[in-house]
Amino acid sequence: MDFNTKLINWYSVKKRELPWRKTRNPYHIWLSEIILQQTQVKQGLPYYDAFVANYPTVFDLAEASESDILKLWQGLGYYSRARNLHASAKYIVNELKGEFPDNYKDLLKLKGVGDYTASAIASIAFNEVAAVVDGNVYRVLSRYFGIDTPINSTEGIKEFKALASSLIDHNQPATYNQAIMEFGALQCKPKNPDCSICPFQDSCVAIQKQKVDLLPIKLKKTKVTVKYFNYLVFIDQHKKTLFEKRTKKGIWQQLYQFPLIESEKSLTANEFHLLNFDAAALITESFDYSLYNETDIVHKLSHQHLYTKFWIIEVKSLPKEAILVNSLSKYPAPVLISDFIDNFSF
Numbered sequence: 001m002d003f004n005t006k007l008i009n010w011y012s013v014k015k016r017e018l019p020w021r022k023t024r025n026p027y028h029i030w031l032s033e034i035i036l037q038q039t040q041v042k043q044g045l046p047y048y049d050a051f052v053a054n055y056p057t058v059f060d061l062a063e064a065s066e067s068d069i070l071k072l073w074q075g076l077g078y079y080s081r082a083r084n085l086h087a088s089a090k091y092i093v094n095e096l097k098g099e100f101p102d103n104y105k106d107l108l109k110l111k112g113v114g115d116y117t118a119s120a121i122a123s124i125a126f127n128e129v130a131a132v133v134d135g136n137v138y139r140v141l142s143r144y145f146g147i148d149t150p151i152n153s154t155e156g157i158k159e160f161k162a163l164a165s166s167l168i169d170h171n172q173p174a175t176y177n178q179a180i181m182e183f184g185a186l187q188c189k190p191k192n193p194d195c196s197i198c199p200f201q202d203s204c205v206a207i208q209k210q211k212v213d214l215l216p217i218k219l220k221k222t223k224v225t226v227k228y229f230n231y232l233v234f235i236d237q238h239k240k241t242l243f244e245k246r247t248k249k250g251i252w253q254q255l256y257q258f259p260l261i262e263s264e265k266s267l268t269a270n271e272f273h274l275l276n277f278d279a280a281a282l283i284t285e286s287f288d289y290s291l292y293n294e295t296d297i298v299h300k301l302s303h304q305h306l307y308t309k310f311w312i313i314e315v316k317s318l319p320k321e322a323i324l325v326n327s328l329s330k331y332p333a334p335v336l337i338s339d340f341i342d343n344f345s346f
Contacts, residue, residue, distance in 0.1 A: 003144075003200075004169045004176060010199050011179030014186060016041070019048065021178065026100040026125035027058045030110075033117045034085050038078055041185070047076055059098060061089040070255060070332035077301075077335075079252060084112025104130045115161070123173040131164035132177045133157075136184025141167075142216035143188060146205030151216045222303050228266055229308040231258040231337070233292070235346060236315050240322035243331060251301060256331040258310075266296050266307055289313045292344060299336045310340055 001009075015021070018041065020032035031051050035044045050072055055061040061069070066086055073082035088110040092100060101107045103126065107118035115133070122128035138151040141163055149156040169176035187198060195207050206212045234242045242259055246252050269291055292310035299306040325346040333341070 003167060006199050007179045007183060008169065008172070008175055010187070011175065011182055015178070015182050016186075018045070019052075024125050026102070026121055028052060029121050029125045030100070030113075030117075031085075033120050034081055034112060035076065037081060037117070039076060044076070047073070058089050058092050058100065061086065062093040066254060067332055071330075074332055074338060075335050079255060081112060083254065087111045088113070100125075102126050104128055120177065123177045127174055129168060129170050129173045130177075131161070131168040131173075132181060133161050133164045134181060134184075136181045136188070137164060138216050139190065140180055140184045140188045143206035143212060144200060144204050146209060146211065146215070148215065148217050150219045152219050224303055224305055226305050226307065228263045228296075229306050230261040230263055230267060230272065231308065231310045231340075232261065232313055233258050233310050233340075233344075234313045234315060234318055234322070235325065236318045236322065238317070239325050239346065240318050241325050241328070241346075242318060242322055243328060251304065252334045254332075255337075256333045257337055267309065272311060292340070297336070299334075306336065308336060310344070 018032075020029055023029065032044075032048050035047050035051070039047075051061075054072060055064060064086070066083065069082050069086050070079060073079060076082075091110065092098060101110065102122075104118045104122040107113055107121050108115075110118075113121075119130040119132045122130040123132065138160055141147065141160055142151065145163070147159070147163075149159050151157070151160060164180075187193060191213075193212065195201055195204070195212060198204065198207070201207050206215050232242075243256050244259060245254060245256055247254070272289070272291075290312045292312055293308075296307040296309060299308060328341050329338075
């Protein structure tokens with residue numbers, strides 16, 4: 001029995017019942033693929049359901065406000081995905097008259113859609129012979145064929161794409177692509193896979209050479225940077241506070257936050273008191289402050305670790321742009337801020 005047949009047979013028995021596998025609607029499949037980029041199925045499923053319920057068509061998504069989309073996306077991270085999703089929806093509606101791209105080449109024109117996502121949508125929605133290569137596929141192919149080329153190198157990306165393209169089942173590309181991704185997710189897992197029940201145990205090079213734990217090979221990640229955030233949580237006698245949109249490019253663009261001061265290290269109360277920040281632009285009288293968390297809250301992102309403190313600053317009044325504290329939950333905010341809002345008694 002060849003690789004394809006064995007893989008598809010495994011999939012027919014072991015596959016998970018997921019909503020996007022019950023449709024050929026390209027809009028729904030596109031939604032699922034964007035949500036599941038860098039997100040596990042268990043975490044992404046409720047978001048998929050929420051987006052389909054709130055925005056059942058690409059027209060609904062295009063008409064939505066970016067703020068509403070970011071609010072619904074809150075907690076998934078990598079917020080550029082949501083912004084790209086919205087931009088592409090508007091492109092489909094305004095430029096393509098609502099007609100979803102029906103092939104790999106045109107799908108690549110959508111913002112936020114790369115080789116993997118275009119291949120997945122093209123094959124699953126339109127049965128195009130376009131091989132997917134994601135983290136699961138890299139792992140399966142690397143182990144099965146014993147390939148030690150780094151998967152995130154230019155050479156490796158080309159090598160694995162060519163191999164995947166040579167293996168895809170031309171008669172049922174949608175089923176094959178989903179099968180190999182599911183096999184990597186459920187059977188050929190990153191750590192401690194149960195090779196004793198693997199249907200490929202007699203032909204897998206990694207099993208035969210005892211290299212399962214060594215493959216795939218990946219070049220070292222970008223160095224993680226450490227930042228120190230100090231959020232200024234102003235509260236006046238009218239139960240109002242200041243909440244502003246992050247407009248600069250970078251993490252959390254277009255999300256809301258309390259006024260922020262970055263420091264070179266974690267600050268004590270005395271050090272914070274000595275900071276030369278422009279309070280005059282925010283308030284006009286003296287103020288009292290206290291520290292919400294003595295120990296830094298550490299928020300880890302892919303390339304950044306944020307050491308965060310929330311400083312509670314009580315004042316008599318705030319500028320007219322201040323908002324009521326009980327309206328904070330309406331604004332899209334990073335999980336770091338949202339968790340603080342949920343736990344702090346204003």
